[in-house]
Amino acid sequence: MEQVTLKASTSPACPKCKNPETYRVPRSFLFKKILTMVPVKRYKCYRCFNQFNLMS
């Protein structure tokens, strides 16, 4: 049996609890200003509410 995993979501898994259900956190105006040079995306986990940043 071959199992094919389709990744419908582009959200990364939570590094804390490995939960794949994460969502993008909208950045505030100030945060956007600061990170305008750095391609970092902020994510939040649905399960443990851990917030983490990822380089895009």
Ligand SMILES: [Zn+2]
């Ligand atoms: Zn988590």
